[in-house]
Amino acid sequence: MGLFTGLKDSISRVTDRLFSEQEPKRIGIYGPPNAGKTTLANRIARDWTGDAIGTESHVPHETRRARRKENVEIERNGKSVTIDIVDTPGVTTKVDYEEFTDEMDKEDAIRRSREATEGVAEAMHWLREDVDGVIYVLDSAEDPITQVNTMLIGIIESRDLPVLIFANKIDLEESSIKRIEDAFPQHKTVPLSAKEGKNMDEVYENIAEYFG
Amino acid sequence: MPEATNADDGKGADGVQIDLISGERMNGLTSMEKIRMILDGVHDGNIVILEEGLSPDEESKLIEVTMAEISPDEFNGIEIETYPKSSTRDSSLLGRIMGTDESANKLTVIGPANQIETLHKDETLISALVSRN
Secondary structure, eight states, rough: HHHHHHHHHHHHHHHHHHOOOOSSSSEEEEEEEEEEEEHHHHHHHHHHHHHOOOOOOSSSOOOOEEEEEEEEEEETTEEEEEEEEEOOOOOOOOGGGGTTTTTTTTTHHHHHHHHHHHHHHHHHHHHHHTOSSEEEEEEETTTOOOOHHHHHHHHHHTTTEEEEEEETTTTTTTTTTHHHHOOOOOOEEEEEETTBBBBHHHHHHHHHHHHO | OOOOTTTTTTTTTTSSEEEEEEEEHHHHHOOHHHHHHHHHHEEEEEEEEEOOOOOOHHHHHHHHHHHHHHHHHTTOOOEEEEEOOOGGGOHHHHHHHHEESTTOEEEEEEEEETTTEEEEEEEEEEEEOOOOO
């Protein structure tokens, strides 16, 4: 094979890979701690592959390392998308091991906080380097206008990553979807309850439409 | 690398040092130098106020480096508030391409999480209640 032909083939392989329909998109599930990211990731994974991704818990930072479920094929209304779901630890600017000492002894609390800090650092690194789109999960019963949320949405926007905002926990009485829509009017907000499986059809329609 | 230093090193003084860092001083620094300057100040227990905020990329790196430096019983992270909100949503395409408006006109307050009791923000004011220990 001549040099020119080899170069042409090599370029062709790269462009084929870049524009391949088959290449799964890495969709990161980001958001603050306890917003329900792992519950949502598990719901999506179970619905489309039959397996869960990780353990759900009310204790903050249950997800200490990013976890990935590959080749999840989502199809709705004739549109389909194959994604790798990356469930990330809740992003925060502080982690104090004493927050966990009610639930476990000091040694375990310190280990949990160390793992949590490594997980958040890894999640931030991935956001800059390795994610094709973002599902940003918020607890709709909480005030969405926090520095971490504003900062994270700003970081995602600055990278021009497609982002869908999921207003989770609509089963709670204090839930307010409007509060989230008003906070981030520049992005589509999809209400849901990952725990109860409410509104998942609209969730999948939007994932297939938006990331497909 | 320039450092925000204390006139008397702040050691033994009964107070909280506030470092107000001008945009001019930050402009000559790399991203990692800015982050180092902020975190060195915060590790010393200082409140750091940036006349011009960080770019989204620098904010992301600040969180990442902060996480790497958290240590039980010594340093448990930062509190941070910025106003006005991130300018990225209103950025013009030209501004993004030229990279000119990423950190335009936002003031940022950063302090040690174990010393800042509350950090409240409204439309025009950031208010911090700081403990001395």
